[in-house]
Amino acid sequence: MAVNRMFRTCPASGLVFHEPAENLMKANAVAAAVSLLVGGILAIGVTLTRWQAVHMLPPDSFYLFLTAHGLNMLVFWIIFFEMAILYFTSSTLLKCRLAAPGIGWVAFWMMVVGALMNNYAVFRGDSSVMFTAYAPMGAHPTFYLGLILFAVGALISCFVFFATLVVAKSEKTYNGSVPLVTFGAITAAIIAVFTIASGAIILVPTFLWSVGFIDHIDSLVYRTVFWAFGHSSQQINVSAHVAVWYAIAAIVFGAKPLSEKVSRTAFFLYICFLQLASAHHLLADPGLTSNWKIFNTSYAMYLAVLASMVHGLTVPGSIEVAQRQKGYTNGLFEWLRKAPWGNPAFSGMFLSLIGFGFLGGISGVMMGTEQLNLLIHNTLYVPGHFHATVVVGTTLAFMSLTYFLIPVLFRRQMMFAGMAPWQPYVFGLGMMGVSLFLMGAGTLGVPRRHWDIAFAGNPLPYEFPGSAWLMMALAGISSIFAFVGGAMYLAITVGSVFFGKKIETPGFKEISAQQGMVGRPQPAAAPADTTVIAGHQGGVGAGGMCMVAPGTFVLAIVFLVSFVLYYFINWKYLSTVWPLR
Amino acid sequence: MSAILPPPERVWWKQPLDRVEGLWIGIALVWCLIMFFMMPYWHVYGKQNLANEAWRTTPEAYMKKAEEVVAKYKVREETDQKIPVVHPPAGSDVYLVARLWSWWPILELEAGKSYRIHLMSMDWLHGFSLQPENINVEVHPGYDHVMTVTPTRAGSYSIICNEYCGINHHTMASRLYVK
Known part of the structure; x- marks a missing residue:
């Protein structure tokens, strides 16, 4: 079979798209948007019911909506989009042909069928078991089968991604190491393989249980293994969206990472420790020891939290350095005030960073x-x-x-x-x-x-405070x-x-590339990139210390202070609760 | 656009760190270690730690023990369903049954005294949520979880279920009295 080697270069961004990869990216992005639409409509039913003054839906529809909302948002929207990101970061950023696009399509259609089948099970009305589907509460067999199909499809896509990396390496489409954003995507894909394997370990027996081949699923085993799937899938998101932050900082500002070493090590810490966070879900469960809980919930002494705190500094730090090079050097925050707040790519990314850190991270x-x-x-x-x-x-x-x-x-x-x-x-x-x-x-x-x-109909209701x-x-x-x-x-x-x-670009045409190589590899060092960070001129004195990104450092300290205060306020709160042992 | 391009210096791992990164990594690492040590510290010096004691058992065996305690220490019944209210002596084993969709029996405890409260579900997962105290524990079928609890303030408390357990999940609420 002839290998499709049609590429096009985007005249605006200079990015190189491989035709089959481009089509797969589009298909996955469209499937993602459809899932987002469905999940969003369901969200309205959920929130307007929980808002007690409105209390829109009856209980059966409420639990059905909530189940479908969770699955379409947490699983289908995000993972479809992540597949598009994997193809983008491998094929496009490495200027490489996509390995085995046909298999990529098989994976895509498996995911589509899986998502449809799972939604079918939920909308039947007998599978309102939530995203978590905790056994021994059972759902219709197609519920599990849909999820399994979807997960296997995603797994195959991950392997198409890995194969593309191999092709890029052997066809020498890039010099030196892969870009940082691709490195972040590799992190996400490795975590995805672990995640999907865990999902298979628990969903396959649960599916067999739902059709009667297995007669018992232990609730604690289910919760433990399920969360290796359920929480780790959210860690794919973390790695992927941190990679997206770096990508947007690079695209909008031309920002380069403060140091490749630090950012890559931080991603590596994710691979080693992030999945341990799955144990967070089991802290109030019987049958697991405190030693196990402490080691795992601290992700082995919070080394993955450390990684996120590092990314939280280096992403805005790299933006600050890029802005200062453009001359926004006044005071601590001119670089931020003069940022393109009207560009949705930037404002969305920056709100994402702030919200993820201050609200999501600390909590x-x-x-x-x-x-x-x-x-x-x-x-x-x-x-x-x-x-x-x-x-x-x-x-x-x-x-x-x-x-x-x-x-x-x-x-x-x-x-x-x-x-x-x-x-x-x-x-x-x-x-x-x-x-x-x-x-x-x-x-x-x-x-x-x-x-x-309000516990309507219960003779012993609890009256929640007005607040x-x-x-x-x-x-x-x-x-x-x-x-x-x-x-x-x-x-x-x-x-x-x-x-x-x-x-339409005049004179634009698809080009056929030889051996996967498109144009020339980038020169080893572009002039703008040769500035050594340590000797950079843009730093201003902050407390007598010269830093390249003093404004970001101040923001980081504000974050740390909020973190420390909130953390100890909760210990204080805990100390007032009834003694337990 | 260099985060989306290969690093310009091939030997990027020898590039020196800027102070802003080095300092932040140091601060963040210290903070992470403090957070880690807070958990063992609380096990030694704190008073609120979830018990590690749990036993595998069956719903029948657990129900039998719960019924024995109810027979021995029942003081009255409440509501139309005649839910027994149990007033056990301090230090004794008390069994709370979680099932679709009720808690059984109602407990009446004394402030300042300790009790060994057992928690188990007869069917699906349930969530023990004591309000407004805000103590929340997962309740599994087949795992008898034993917590030693010392109520500190007298009053009428509620136990609600906060693990989704089907269509009548929201009706699963009960009381706990502290004298």
């Missing part, structure tokens, strides 16, 4: 502490936390990347160009509100996945903003991709 470490978990386990604090990490962090980062991809990948002009600059703010700030208010409600003890906190009801209402209002932001995003992207004005 995640707090509730992942063995004893502190007692205070918030299974309360709304948990969804509050992961709406900050997965929605503000991952989803918003992916959204901001699409603003870059529409002209470059889809070759369309942006529709609703006047609306796009507002979208990240409406969606990001709305979702930050959702996160904060859910966490507030969770701190007051409001349970997650609960249809009615909890207020939090639920505020979360509902914020979610409407987020929903509007999500609708704006879909209108802009779907509108542009299908109805946007085609970008």
Whole structure:
């Protein structure tokens, strides 16, 4: 079979797209957007029911909507988009032909069929078991089968990604090491393999149990192995969206990492330690020892938290350095004030960074502490936390990347160009509100996945304080903003991709490349990149110390102070609770 | 655009660190270690630690023990369903049954006294959530989890289920009294 070696070079960005890779990226991105649309519509039903004054849906539809919302958002939207990112970071960034595009399509269609089958099971009405599907609560067999198909498809895509790396290496399409963004994507793909293997280990027996071949699934075994899948899948997101942060900093500002060594080591720490965080989910479970819980929940002494704190510094730090080189050197924050806040690719990425760190990161470490978990386990604090990490962090980062991809990948002009600059703010700030208010409600003890906190019909109801009801209402209002932001995003992207004005470049044609090599490899060192960071001129004195990114350092210290205060406030709170041992 | 290009210097791992990164990594590492040591520290000096004691058992065996305690220490019944209220002596073993969709029996404890409270589910997963105290523990079928609890303040508390357990999950609420 002849290998397709058709490439095109994007005239605006200089990026090189391999034709089959490009088509796969588009297909995965479109499937992702469809999942986001479905999940978003379901979200309205969920939030308007939990807002007690509205209380829209009856309990059966509420639990059905919540199950479908979780699966379409957490699994289908994010993983479809991640597959597009894997193809982009391997084929496009390495200027390499995609290995085995045919297998990539098989994987894609398996994922589509899996997603449809799983949605079919849920909408039948007998599989409202939530994303977690904790055995011994059982769902229809197609529920598990759909998830398994989807996961195997994703696994195959990961191997197409790895094979592309091998092709790029052997066909020498790049010099030296892979770009940092590709390195981040490799991290995500390695974690994905671990994740999907764990998923198979638990979902396959559960599927067999649902059709009657196995007669017992232990609830603790299920929870333990499930979370190696369920939480690790969110760690794929973390690696992928951190890679997207670096990519956007590079695309918008021409920023180079402060040091490749530090950023890559931080990604490597993710591979080693991030999956241990799955144990966070089991801190309030019987049958596991404190030693096991402490080692795992601290991700082996918080080495993965360290990695995120490093990325949290180096991404804005690299932007600061790039901005200072452009002459924004006044004071600590001129580089940030003069950043392109009207460019949705940047504003979305920066809100994602702030929301992920301040809301998602701090709350995640707090509730992942063995004893502190007692205070918030299974309360709304948990969804509050992961709406900050997965929605503000991952989803918003992916959204901001699409603003870059529409002209470059889809070759369309942006529709609703006047609306796009507002979208990240409406969606990001709305979702930050959702996160904060859910966490507030969770701190007051409001349970997650609960249809009615008024306990109607129960002779012994618990009366939540008025502040909890207020939090639920505020979360509902914020979610409407987020929903509007999500609708704006879909209108802009779907509108542009299908109805946007085609970008035609005079003289543009697809080129056939020999042996996968497109044009010449980049020169070893472009002039702009030769500045040695340590000898960089842009630094200003901060407390007598010369740093390349003093503003970022100040922001990092603000983050640390918030982190330390919030962490110890929770220990203080715990110390007032009934003694337990 | 260099994070999306191969590093310009091939030997990038010998590039020296800038102070901003070195300093931040040092600070962050110290903070991470402090957070790590807080957990063992609390096991030694803190008073709120979830018990490691748990036993594999069956719903029938567990229910039998729970019924024995109810028979011995029942003081009254509440609601139309005649849910027994149990007032066990301090230090004794008390069994709380979680099932679709109720908690059984209602416990009446004394402030300042300690009790060995057992938690287990008869069917699916449930979540023990004591409000407004805010103690939240996962309840498994087949695992008898034994916690030694010392109520500190008198009052009427609620136990609600906070692990999704099906269509009537939201009706699963009960009481716990502290005298």
